[in-house]
Amino acid sequence: MDPLAISDAPSGTKRRADGALEAPKPAQRIRALDPDVVNKIAAGEIIISPVHALKELLENSVDAGATRVEILVKDGGLRTLQVTDNGSGIQKDDLEMLCMRHTTSKISTFEDLSSLATYGFRGEALASISHIAQVLVRTRTEDDHLYAWRVKYQDGKLVPGPGGGDFTGPRAVPGPIGTQIRVEHMFYNVPIRQKACRSHAEEFRKIVDMAGRYAVHCEGVGFSCKKAHEVEEYVPVDCDHTVPERIRHIYGSNVSKELIELSVSARRWVSSAKGYFTSSNYHTSKTTLLLFINHRCVESSTMKKALERTYTSFLPKGGRPFIYLSLEIDPARVDVNIHPTKREVQFLNEGEVIQAICNQIESQLAAVDASRTFLAQLSGAKPVEPLDEDAGNAAPKFTTPALRKVRRNSNELVRTDKSQGKITAMFTPAGPAGKGDSPAGPVDKGDSSAGPAGKGDSPAGPAGKGDSSAGALEDEPYAVPQDTTYTTRTHEPAQINYTSIRELRKEVDDDINEELTKMIASHTFVGVLDETRRIVAIQVGVKLYLVDYGSFCCEFFYQRGLKDFGNFGVINLEPPPDLTEIIEAGIQMLIPPIEHRQIKRYFDWCTETVKGVLVRRREMLKEYFNLEITPDGKLVSIPLLIKEYSPTVRKLGVFLCHLGRVEWSEEKTCFQMILKELAMLYIPEPLPTSLTGKWAKSFSWSDGSSVTSGERSSPFDPEDDDDDDDCWDFTTPMSWEFGPSSDAGVEGPDHEKAQSPTWFRRSAESEGSDAGDGGQVMTEEEFCKLTRIRRQNVRYALEYILFPAFKKRLTATNQLMEKSVKEVADLKKVYKEFQRC
Ligand SMILES: Nc1ncnc2c1ncn2[C@@H]1O[C@H](COP(=O)(O)OP(=O)(O)OP(=O)(O)O)[C@@H](O)[C@H]1O
Ligand SMILES: [Mg+2]
Structure with a gap:
C-alpha cells in the first residue's frame, strides 16, 4: 500500500498494522469514569516512582515548618518509605480528609496561586499516594497534649489500622509533636508500575539524590536518610549547618572546597539569586545542577545547557561543574502549575534570567582563574563518575568519596535509632509478676486500664503488637497520659537577679x-x-x-x-x-x-x-x-x-x-x-x-x-x-x-x-x-x-x-x-x- 495514498477511512478510525480497516462500529456512548479509576490515573501522573512520593512528603514536612526531617527507606522505597518531621502536625479533625483529593490547608482561592509561599497547593499528593500504596500517619500538634494520633489510609479513605479491629478513626499513641507518614507497599495495585521501577538500589539512589537536594536548599532544616535496619547516614545534615557545610556533608569535600558563592544583585525580574558553584579546579563528567526556583526543586534543560556552555572555557574537555542555584522570582511571573509533579515551572523572561546568571558565573570564574591550582589533575585523581545514567545529575551518595559506603568494622557499628528493637524485650521486669502484668508483652486489646485512668473506651491504647512494620509506630505498650489543658500566661516574666x-x-x-x-x-x-x-x-x-x-x-x-x-x-x-x-x-x-x-x-x-x-x-x-x-x-x-x-x-x-x-x-x-x-x-x-x-x-x-x-x-x-x-x-x-x-x-x-x-x-x-x-x-x-x-x-x-x-x-x-x-x-x-x- 502506498503510504502516501490518502485513505478514505474516517479520521480517528483505528487501523490494523497491515493497514486494513476494522469493521465500522456503532458510535460508543460516553461514560463518566468510575472515581476509583480516575483517582488511579491521576495518581499515576504524580507518583511515577518512590522518589516522587518522597518529594511530596519532604515538601509537606517543610511546609509544616519542620526543623528536622528523617527518611527511612526499605527496598528502594517500594516496601516502605517513611518521613518523620517535627513540624506543626495535623489537626485530629482534619485526618478524615487528609487523603481525599483536592483537600489542602495551603490555598483557598485560585488567586492564592499567584502569591504562593508553600510547596503544596493542589491537595493531591497524599490522595495520589494513598491510591497506589497504604499510608500510615502518626501526627501530633501542639494542642494534642501528650499523645499523637495514628491513622491508616487506602484509596483516599481511612481504613482500620494495625490491630485496630474495625475501628478506622484516629487512635492515640505515644509520639512527639510533628508528623510521621509511612508509605507501604508502593504500587501494590499497579504491577506494571512496580515492574517499571528500577532495582531497589537504583530507586534508593534517586531517593538519596532528591533528599540531598532538599537538604542543601532547606537551611534551618536538619535531614537524615537511612535504609531500614542500617546505621549508615546518607544525608547527614543538621539544622544549623550552612549551605557549604551541607554541600560538604552530602557531596563531599572535593566539591565543597572549590565552591564560589554567587553574588548577583537583585534585578527587575528576580528578587534574589543565591547559590554556589565550583571553580575551575573541580570537574566531573556530568553536571550536577541543583536548581530551585522560588524554593521549588525544578529541572531546566535550557539553564543546564547554558551553564555547561559557560564552563567550557574553564574546564578541560568533557569536564562538568557542580552548581547550586536558588532564584526567587515574583510569584506572579512564575507558573508552577504546568507539570503534574511540579517538576517544571515556567517563568517570564527566562532567557534574560539565564543569561544574567551565566554572565555572572563567567565573570566570577574568570576572577578566580588566576589562582587555579590544577590540584585535581596534578594529583592524578580520576573524576568521579556519576552512576545515574539518564538523570545527568549525580545522586550524592554515589558520586563523591565522602559518601561512598565507608566500610565499618562490625565492632564499631552502633544502633542510632531507638525504635530498632528494645532491650526491655529481653528482660524480665523487676516488680510484681502478677497476672496480666507483662510490661514487655502486648496489652489486651480494649483493656481500658492500659489507658489513662477514667479514659473509658477512649481509642487511646498502646501500639498493638500486630503492627509488624518497623519504625516508631511499633512499640511496647505504654499508657497514654491523661489529656491536659495548658494556657499561656500573658504577663511578662519576672526578672529575678538575687x-x-x-x-x-x-x-x-x-x-x-x-x-x-x-x-x-x-x-x-x-x-x-x-x-x-x-x-x-x-x-x-x-x-x-x-x-x-x-x-x-x-x-x-x-x-x-x-x-x-x-x-x-x-x-x-x-x-x-x-x-x-x-x-x-x-x-x-x-x-x-x-x-x-x-x-x-x-x-x-x-x-x-x-x-x-x-x-x-x-x-x-x-x-x-x-x-x-x-x-x-x-x-x-x-x-x-x-x-x-x-x-x-x-x-x-x-x-x-x-x-x-x-x-x-x-x-x-x-x-x-x-x-x-x-x-x-x-x-x-x-x-x-x-x-x-x-x-x-x-x-x-x-x-x-x-x-x-x-x-x-x-x-x-x-x-x-x-x-x-x-x-x-x-x-x-x-x-x-x-x-x-x-x-x-x-x-x-x-x-x-x-x-x-x-x-x-x-x-x-x-x-x-x-x-x-x-x-x-x-x-x-x-x-x-x-x-x-x-x-x-x-x-x-x-x-x-x-x-x-x-x-x-x-x-x-x-x-x-x-x-x-x-x-x-x-x-x-x-x-x-x-x-x-
Ligand atoms: N507533614 C505534614 N505536616 C503537617 N501537615 C501536613 C503534612 N503532610 C500533609 N499535611 C496536610 O495535609 C494536606 C494535604 O497534603 P497534600 O500533600 O496531599 O496536599 P498539599 O500539600 O496541600 O498540596 P500538593 O498536592 O500540591 O502537595 C496539606 O495541605 C497539609 O495541611
Ligand atoms: Mg503536599
Whole structure:
C-alpha cells in the first residue's frame, strides 16, 4: 500500500498494522469514569516512582515548618518509605480528609496561586499516594497534649489500622509533636508500575539524590536518610549547618572546597539569586545542577545547557561543574502549575534570567582563574563518575568519596535509632509478676486500664503488637497520659537577679562534667530496665551505660527550678484539696500509723505544725514557686517545671511534709531546699516489688487509689543501703524519699524543733510491719493492675519526655558521673573477648 495514498477511512478510525480497516462500529456512548479509576490515573501522573512520593512528603514536612526531617527507606522505597518531621502536625479533625483529593490547608482561592509561599497547593499528593500504596500517619500538634494520633489510609479513605479491629478513626499513641507518614507497599495495585521501577538500589539512589537536594536548599532544616535496619547516614545534615557545610556533608569535600558563592544583585525580574558553584579546579563528567526556583526543586534543560556552555572555557574537555542555584522570582511571573509533579515551572523572561546568571558565573570564574591550582589533575585523581545514567545529575551518595559506603568494622557499628528493637524485650521486669502484668508483652486489646485512668473506651491504647512494620509506630505498650489543658500566661516574666540564686546557678556551673554532658546530649535511649531501682540503659557510641534515672531527674529538675526561678508554670488543683489531708497521707507514707493514742496525737501535732508553717510562708511560696495555699489551708496550685509532665499526686504529701523542714531564715539555703524538694517531687515514682513486705506499705488516698511506700538506696551503691541516716544530703536524692529507718534524732513535739527533719523518719521498730493499719489493703490482682499502669506511665515519661529533655537541657555534673552512671558494655572489648574465646 502506498503510504502516501490518502485513505478514505474516517479520521480517528483505528487501523490494523497491515493497514486494513476494522469493521465500522456503532458510535460508543460516553461514560463518566468510575472515581476509583480516575483517582488511579491521576495518581499515576504524580507518583511515577518512590522518589516522587518522597518529594511530596519532604515538601509537606517543610511546609509544616519542620526543623528536622528523617527518611527511612526499605527496598528502594517500594516496601516502605517513611518521613518523620517535627513540624506543626495535623489537626485530629482534619485526618478524615487528609487523603481525599483536592483537600489542602495551603490555598483557598485560585488567586492564592499567584502569591504562593508553600510547596503544596493542589491537595493531591497524599490522595495520589494513598491510591497506589497504604499510608500510615502518626501526627501530633501542639494542642494534642501528650499523645499523637495514628491513622491508616487506602484509596483516599481511612481504613482500620494495625490491630485496630474495625475501628478506622484516629487512635492515640505515644509520639512527639510533628508528623510521621509511612508509605507501604508502593504500587501494590499497579504491577506494571512496580515492574517499571528500577532495582531497589537504583530507586534508593534517586531517593538519596532528591533528599540531598532538599537538604542543601532547606537551611534551618536538619535531614537524615537511612535504609531500614542500617546505621549508615546518607544525608547527614543538621539544622544549623550552612549551605557549604551541607554541600560538604552530602557531596563531599572535593566539591565543597572549590565552591564560589554567587553574588548577583537583585534585578527587575528576580528578587534574589543565591547559590554556589565550583571553580575551575573541580570537574566531573556530568553536571550536577541543583536548581530551585522560588524554593521549588525544578529541572531546566535550557539553564543546564547554558551553564555547561559557560564552563567550557574553564574546564578541560568533557569536564562538568557542580552548581547550586536558588532564584526567587515574583510569584506572579512564575507558573508552577504546568507539570503534574511540579517538576517544571515556567517563568517570564527566562532567557534574560539565564543569561544574567551565566554572565555572572563567567565573570566570577574568570576572577578566580588566576589562582587555579590544577590540584585535581596534578594529583592524578580520576573524576568521579556519576552512576545515574539518564538523570545527568549525580545522586550524592554515589558520586563523591565522602559518601561512598565507608566500610565499618562490625565492632564499631552502633544502633542510632531507638525504635530498632528494645532491650526491655529481653528482660524480665523487676516488680510484681502478677497476672496480666507483662510490661514487655502486648496489652489486651480494649483493656481500658492500659489507658489513662477514667479514659473509658477512649481509642487511646498502646501500639498493638500486630503492627509488624518497623519504625516508631511499633512499640511496647505504654499508657497514654491523661489529656491536659495548658494556657499561656500573658504577663511578662519576672526578672529575678538575687545573689542567692546566682550563687546556686554558679555552683551548678562549677560542677559541670563536660564529658557526661556530651554523652547525654548524644545518647540513644535503649530502655527502662528497672522501675524499682530506677535504672535506664542508654547507648553512647559503641558503649552501653546504666543510668540511675532518679538522680538524673533530681539534678535536671533542680536545674530547671534554678533557671525558671520566680517564673514557674502552674498546675492548678481543682477543687483545691485540704492541706491537712495531704500532709496526713505524707506522714503515713513516711511513718506507717500505729494505733496508739500517744502516737496518734503526735501525728496530729506533726500535721498541724507542717500545715501552720506552710500557711505562714504562703506568700513567699506563691511569689517564687507558684505554690499557692489559701489562708484556711487549701492547696490551690503547685509549680509546673516542664510542660507535658507533672508529678504524681502520690508524692505530694511527702513533698509538703519535707517543705515543713525548710530552713526559712537563710535565703540561699531556703531557696535551695525548696528547689531540691521540688526536684524530688518530680522524680518518677518508684514501683513497688511486691504487695507485702517492707517495700509495700499500702495506704488509701482520698481519690480511692492505693499508694505504696518503701525504701530504696542508690542502685549502684548497695553498701549504702538503709543505714545511711543522712537523709538531708540533697546530693544523694535517692535516699531521701524512702530514707533510712533510723530513728536517731527524733525530736519531741516542741514547736521550734518541729522543723527538724528527723521526726518524719520511721522508727526502726516499724520497719517491716505490714500494710498500714489505717490503709486499705489491695488484692494481689488490684496491686498488679495498678503497678502495670504506673509502670506504663513511668516508661512513657522517661522515654518520651524526660530523656529527650535531658538530651537538650541537662548540664551533667561530676556527682552524676561518679554515682549515677555505670558503663556495662563496650562493643570493642566484647569483641576482643569473643576473639579470645
Ligand atoms: N507533614 C505534614 N505536616 C503537617 N501537615 C501536613 C503534612 N503532610 C500533609 N499535611 C496536610 O495535609 C494536606 C494535604 O497534603 P497534600 O500533600 O496531599 O496536599 P498539599 O500539600 O496541600 O498540596 P500538593 O498536592 O500540591 O502537595 C496539606 O495541605 C497539609 O495541611
Ligand atoms: Mg503536599
